[in-house]
Each structure stands twice: as C-alpha cells, then as structure tokens.
Amino acid sequence: MAYEGGTGSTRAAILKEARRCFAERGYEGTSLNDIAAGVGIRRASLLHHFPSKSAIYQAVFEQALADWGERISKSVDEPADPEEEGWTHVDRVLTEAVRWFAENRDFVRLVRHESLADGSHLGFDLGEALRPYFQRAVNYFEREMGAGRLRKLDPEQLIISGYGAVLTYFSDEHFLRGLLGRDPMDEKAIESRIQAIREFFRAALEP
Amino acid sequence: MAYEGGTGSTRAAILKEARRCFAERGYEGTSLNDIAAGVGIRRASLLHHFPSKSAIYQAVFEQALADWGERISKSVDEPADPEEEGWTHVDRVLTEAVRWFAENRDFVRLVRHESLADGSHLGFDLGEALRPYFQRAVNYFEREMGAGRLRKLDPEQLIISGYGAVLTYFSDEHFLRGLLGRDPMDEKAIESRIQAIREFFRAALEP
DNA sequence: GTCTATACTCGGATAGAC
DNA sequence: GTCTATCCGAGTATAGAC
Numbered sequence A, B: 001m002a003y004e005g006g007t008g009s010t011r012a013a014i015l016k017e018a019r020r021c022f023a024e025r026g027y028e029g030t031s032l033n034d035i036a037a038g039v040g041i042r043r044a045s046l047l048h049h050f051p052s053k054s055a056i057y058q059a060v061f062e063q064a065l066a067d068w069g070e071r072i073s074k075s076v077d078e079p080a081d082p083e084e085e086g087w088t089h090v091d092r093v094l095t096e097a098v099r100w101f102a103e104n105r106d107f108v109r110l111v112r113h114e115s116l117a118d119g120s121h122l123g124f125d126l127g128e129a130l131r132p133y134f135q136r137a138v139n140y141f142e143r144e145m146g147a148g149r150l151r152k153l154d155p156e157q158l159i160i161s162g163y164g165a166v167l168t169y170f171s172d173e174h175f176l177r178g179l180l181g182r183d184p185m186d187e188k189a190i191e192s193r194i195q196a197i198r199e200f201f202r203a204a205l206e207p
Numbered sequence C: 001g002t003c004t005a006t007a008c009t010c011g012g013a014t015a016g017a018c
Numbered sequence D: 001g002t003c004t005a006t007c008c009g010a011g012t013a014t015a016g017a018c
Helices: A008-025 A032-039 A043-049 A053-076 A086-103 A105-116 A126-146 A155-171 A173-180 A187-205 B008-025 B032-039 B043-049 B053-076 B086-103 B105-116 B126-146 B155-171 B173-180 B187-205
Strands: none
Touching: A008 A032, A008 A043, A008 A053, A008 A105, A032 A043, A053 A086, A053 A105, A053 A126, A086 A105, A086 A126, A086 A155, A086 A187, A105 A126, A105 A155, A105 B105, A105 B173, A126 A155, A126 B173, A155 A173, A155 A187, A155 B155, A155 B187, A173 B105, A173 B126, A187 B155, A187 B187, B008 B032, B008 B043, B008 B053, B008 B105, B032 B043, B053 B086, B053 B105, B053 B126, B086 B105, B086 B126, B086 B155, B086 B187, B105 B126, B105 B155, B126 B155, B155 B173, B155 B187
16 A cells, blocks of 8 residues: 555646656656656656656556556456356456546556566566466456357467457557547547457357 | 668668667667667767668668568468468468568567557658558458458458457567466467467457 | 767756755 | 755767777
C-alpha cells in the first residue's frame, strides 16, 4: 500500500499526468518538464514528492497494476451465472475485458511501451508480475478444452494471440488511423471492433 | 532510390547498426553515440554521412519498407500453385509471413515502436504507407469469403487481429520471457508459435 | 572520411530561500 | 510545498585540422 501523507492530492495529480505522458511517449520520450507542466508546478517540485523520474514511473505502474488486479477480480470472481460455461463464459469475460481496455487506453499503452522495452526502467519484471493471471487463464482453458466445451488449441498460445490481437488495436491508434483512413477510436468504430473480436474468437473456439 | 556515393560501405554499416539500435530502444532511447560505437567510429563522423539523427531514422525506414515490399512481391505474386485457393492459400502466405517476421525481428520491433509513437520522427505516415498492402489483403479476403471459400468475417478487422497476434509475439520478447518463464525465441518455441498461429487461424477461417 | 574541440540545449537532480 | 538558482552530464550539431 502506498503511503498517503498530508496533501495526497498533488501526488495523485502527478501520478495521473505522469501516466498520461508515459503512456503517450514512453519513458525516454517523457521529461520531468512535460509532467510538471501538465500538473501546473515546476520541475523541481515534482522531486519533493518523488525521489527521481524512475520512482515516478514505478509508482505509476504500481497503481496501474492495482487497478488491473481489482478489475480482474470483479469480472472473473464476483457475479457470473454459476452455470455459465464454455464459450458463453469466455465471451462475457472477453467482452468485459475489451471494453475495459477501450476505456483505459493509457493502461494499454503503458503496458505496451514497457513490453517493447527491455524492462530496465521498471524495478521488476512486468511479465513475471502478470504470470499469475496468465496461469489462471491457462488453467481455465485447459479445463474447458479438456471437457470438450471449447475447441482444443494450445492455451498459452491462444492467450498470447488474444493479448496481441486485443491490445494492439487500442495501443496503436495513430498507426491505425493512417492504415484505415478514419478514426479507429470513435464510438462506432470501437463497438465494431468489439463485435469483430467476439466473432473471431467464437469462430476459433466454439467446438 | 538512395544515393550511393564512393564508400557506400560505411553508410551501409551505419544503417545496419542504426536499425538494430532503433529497433531495440526506439528513437528517443537511441543516441548517436550508441550507433557510432556499434559502427566503430565517432559521433561526429556519422553526421558526415547523414545530416541529422532523424535523417538516419528515416533512411532506416526507407530501406526496411523496401525490403518488406520486395518480400511481399515474392510471396504473393511469384510462385503459387494457380489452383491454390481458400484456406490452403492463406495458410501458405501466413506461414511464410510469420517465418519472415521471425527472421526479421528488427523490422518488427522498428514498426511497433513507430506504430506506438505519434509519428513525429518519421517524415511520413507509416500507416498510410502500408495502406496499399492492407487494401490488397482486404480485397482478397472479400473475394474468398464471398465465394464461400473462407468463413465470413469482417476482412479489415480480421487483418488487424492477425497483425496484432502475429507481430506482438516477435516484438515483445522480453515481456514474453517473463510471462512464460522460458525463452520464447529459441528454435523450438518459434516453431510451436508458427504451428499455433496456423491452427488458430484455420479454426477461425475454414468454413 | 575521420578525428578533436567546441557550442549549445535540454534533462535530471540538489541547495536553499520563502 | 513550491519556488529560483545552480550543477552536472548527456545529447545533437558544427568548425576546422589531418
């Protein structure tokens, strides 16, 4: 749990703006001036709240991963018709996940920048940190495929493919705008994307 | 066509090393010192061959896109059993493409860094530059799906999904190593990946 | 074509006044 | 907690000798 002293609001504002900047331009592409300007304070004042640039980066990730963990718990554990199984269950979790990514593009771009880098700015390994979630998903698919409720495919490879197919759309906005010649992030486009992902995975997974 | 004067070999060495560096650490993460050290000359000497850092970056992309165009022509036009159609054709082109990406990971990482960025370092829009290839693929899928030789899905969305699923594996090496707990790029792992991609798309596309 | 030397800018970080 | 002032290193780019 992060320390919350006196005026936590400045710290929160810094984290918010830093997340935006790091997501947009990556670690090297973001300067303390960029963050400070967004918050409305001076560069030196940032370093009253955090000891260094990389400390800000790490704090942004701690918060982002906490949000992610909370969201996972909600979607996978909590509600859910208990008889929900096979494709119906996958479809619901997938759809909720895609909607969350669409609404949290900063998170997606942050993760993608870090995945593409060599991890030297983050104090820990992002892949290792996400491995428990990954393993849980692998176990789920193994069970459902073994029971014949989903088509038999390699679960690890399936999840990696899904990860790439889903996250790329929301991370590479500028590229897709050029490729498609239209705005890939307006409401209608995002809804089309969600439906396309659902149909694609249904075609691949329904036995 | 790029100018080739007297000692083209230094220029070529610079481009080769620059491609490696930009692919590994992106535009901001690469310094002229990094490139110069790899070539075995001094920073100032780079600027005898290219007017600026961004000019080197642009030249790297020109060359990379030329390689890409050449490769596309070979695989799509040239050989091919003329009666090859439907999934059989897609499978061959897909497999050849994935193998090429596996062997040209610098190209993949270069493209992904640029896709994730806002395009301000490149003199042109990468998405627009690739649009003709994209349109050609879209037209192909429309034809085959219309003829009932492939399952009907949205062609644009399908290609974007494939783009994300295929390229992510070869760009996010460090992340995948942490996620899987093993080397995702050894020969066996890559062969498994290729087979998994083929099976996944076969499941989704075979009518 | 490559080098050294240098100019200039920017980024991260610290010291100390208010 | 925020500021100004300052230090230091790294980065891009240029000038000019060899």
